[in-house]
Amino acid sequence: MSERASGNGYSVIGRPLPKVDGLRKATGQAVYADDLDLPRMLYGKLLGSRRPHARIVNIDVSRAEALPGVKAIITGKDLPVKYGILPVSEDEYPLEIDRVRFVGDPIVAVAAVDEMTAEQAVRLIDVEYEDLPTAFDIEEGLAAIDEADRIHDYGAHDNVHKEVNLEFGDLDAGFEAADHVFENTYFYSGSNHLAMEQHAAVADYGADGKLTLWSSTQTPHYVHKAMAKVLEMPAGRIRVIATPVGGGFGGKSDPFPHEFCAAKLSMLTGRPVKITLTREEVFYAHRGRHPVLMHVRLGVKDDGEITALDFQSFLDGGGYGSYGVASTYYTGALQTVTYKIPAYRFRGVRVFTNKPPCGPKRGHGTPQPRYALEIHLDRVAEALGLDPAAYRKSICVDEYTMTANHMRVTSCGLRECIDKVVQASDFASLRGALPEGKGIGLGIGSYLSGAGLPIYWNNMPHTSVDLKVDRGGGVTAKCMQIDIGQGSDSVLAMTVAEVLGIEQEDVKLICADTDTTPIDLGAYSSRVTFMMGNAAIEAAEKIREKILAAVAEELEIDGEALAGGTECLRAAHGHIVHEIDGIPSGKSIAFRDAVPLAEAKFGQLSSTGSYTPQKLGGPYKGSGVGPTPAYSYTAAVVLVDVDTETGVVTPEKVWIGHDIGRAINPTLVRGQIDGSVYMALGEILMEEQAFRKGQLQFPSMLDYKSPTFLEMPSVESFLVETDDAEGPFGAKEVGQGPLLPMPPAVANAVYDAVGVRIDELPITPEKVMTALDRKARGESPRYGPDSVPEYTWPEPTKVDPVWYDQPPEEWVETKRRPVTLYAAPPADDEPGSDAAGGPAQC
Amino acid sequence: MNISVDNGSTIAERLRLRVNGEKHDLIVALNKTLLEVLREDLLLTGTKHGCELGECGTCTVLIDGEPMLSCLVLPIEVQDREIETVESLAQGGHPHELQIAFAEFGASQCGYCTPGMMMSAKALLDEIERPSRDQIKEHLAGNLCRCTGYLQILEAIEVAAERREVARRTPIGDDLEANDPGEDGVEEVAAE
Missing domain, CATH: 3.30.365.10 (Aldehyde oxidase/xanthine dehydrogenase, molybdopterin binding domain)
Structure with a gap:
């Protein structure tokens, strides 16, 4: 054992090795998509809609066609096949044919000898629109409208894309058993991934009828599948190569119009075609964080024990489906995997609006409810006179248990994560004891180590x-x-x-x-x-x-x-x-x-x-969202300074404990934790997607504020190694989970600092000042939404819960993969059977 | 010397550029930025772009040792000045201390901001041998990174500065290894 460097019984795993790339x-030397330069390559450019919602009456490309250097122009009619990342919402064309649904919605693509000529050509295209009624927020998205004015002709009704009503256990009995019921409303704003690399793709269609697409994508397989469908070509003749991705965070997980257009333009010209989006186009391509309005009703006993949770989510989806159906379910799926909740109702609705489509961003649909729930529990703890950390520990789920909504929890290091950050930060003695303007807050979270089901159904x-x-x-x-x-x-x-x-x-x-x-x-x-x-x-x-x-x-x-x-x-x-x-x-x-x-x-x-993950999920529609072979767990404590003169919130220090299962490379694990903390702080304090009549107010990196070196506090991270029974060497995820506890931890710290609740992200100086003014006037010391819209929910799907205190035998005995120990002699027909009795690896 | 090119709308210009110690005599379209000339005409694609509007720092190069945003520089302005890109950092196949430290300490995740970050950091280390943490933050605040939260970049720069200082203090010939980290540098860390 002595020669093993990492001290964990492994020779490579657990070492802080340099990243291989x-x-x-x-x-x-790494070659990203836009770095590719092929012989005879043309440059493509997309024309996006100038209107948020309109019928396309006419597209005149004649002036563009006449421009020297223009080699091909395509419109929606050239690619008339719909696609979409989820089979249930294939609602996009590469170029929209008769209707645009947000400013920037692509409608024409041009290939020319250079980028400048392509840009000039795009400006020479004349589009005639007929404006349609618009919906720009959740409330407008819920309004009743004429059939012909709907943003899409599918979905639940009007502009409602998806509605969910799931009930696990006896909710009424749960609330009846409660000594207290706490209700509140929260809003989590939308944000962009802002990956440093703009999306880019190069397509090369050869004389042999084979197409190669190099693209900055997180999902080459799904792009491959969508390419075959839209181009109406056998997948076997299409090769998709994902180039090193210069930042994804979920923003490069859909198939995108520029990928299909580069391919089609290459097929038409017989030359390679490159399309690189501008930063502004990236902001409009979006697929970022859904703005979500939430209502929480929580029943608890005098000691804080949860008897029932009733959760509502309203998602502002933007112009297309994207991952939205999954996002909707995700806003309700993981509340139960951190706390014991015997009766649970989740109602969620996603509306189409005339804005860039929302999709998955780091944490995909789970940071929003986590923000609401963790602030809510802070309120409960305060009202019941409980320490927020001890309270959470008292209601945490246990390992190897099942939740009311049939999520299987296996290894769980949540309590240890809480202990680590609470001890390191001296949370118990500092909370409520810091000078005015300084505060400390706690939040926790959990995330999947991989979705239990694939995006399209298959075995x-x-x-x-x-x-x-x-x-x-x-x-x-x-x-x-x-x-x-x-x-x-x-x-x-x-x-x-x-x-x-x-x-x-x-x-x-x-x-x-x-x-x-x-x-x-x-x-x-x-x-x-x-x-x-x-x-x-x-x-x-x-x-x-x-x-x-x-x-x-x-x-x-x-x-x-x-x-x-x-x-x-x-x-x-x-x-x-x-x-x-x-x-x-x-x-x-x-x-x-x-x-x-x-x-x-x-x-x-x-x-x-x-x-292939084992079959997971309960006996109800929508149960495919949330199950995973293993949940990661995280707890964070944040120390903030709140300037009561300006309302500026400055995070000064972050302590974060993450149940990683096993750190395969601790340097890279720490990088994911730091990066998640950073990305969360951007969403919490400054990143804001503001619109004016469907146009982004800040489609640039200067105006869309994100944290720089100067805004980043120091982060002390603790890795909790629970050695998951099914994970490789016991490992679980770290890429997304550490973002989750941060938004509520900061909000709770702001409350500790100045006694105001900011129930709406981002926590801008203006909101803090408004809440402080209210507090000074003796009004409710709070900034946030007052209520959620009245919505007529569909009939609930009632599902019997699986009780969390009765784990099936077979999980407790989940067999550990024989990773380090290998001593079984191979069977006769196996390779190695000739060996004298079979080899053993110790 | 102005030249009209084939599509009639673009005017080209003869340019003399000195990039990474090499002299180039080029004819390029007048409207091209230094960023575009570096990437498209000289195929120095190590320099990346995140906005092409001077907002993100990704395209930072050094001009006479000063960090500049190449997307905002017209090449004609920097004729006969010394332009350095990320490709200049490794010498004789041996990576720069900053490059080794970035790889070692996880300072490059997606790696896209790295070349610009590295050029800003090099300018800093050339000016201040052992910058303080605050000096590093201040100096690099114009370079955005979305992956790392900046902390591992900060560490990598500090370690690179320390190693450079050690190397500089070692009399020539006493310890060639210290001046020549190369791949061995990575190996040593890997074995730690």
């Missing part, structure tokens, strides 16, 4: 990893996963290296290419480490089995001793070492020398591993 990125694996070993000992891992900066390339290399007992540097990667790599569904729902990691382990174990068998034979090791467990072969640090009773026997062989032995014995060393 770090030097390529730091030297400028196939969610991810696969292919391995190939060359005779020189080099290992190549192939997977369609795309590194969007989160470090999934490092996870793949480190995982394979760990199992084969080699170093991260010995593993080469081929990723994110639909032609050369096996399936991975994409970089969303924090799924890659968990799912790809398990597939990589399976693939690597198959190779290791062959190598150990060949080594056992070469070193003439007694098979019975191996099978009996007294002797074993350990693969680590580039060698396979024979051990007797845990002590090296002196026999060993280098990995690179073992490879030819194994290839001679078994043939080419290749393998595939796959991962």
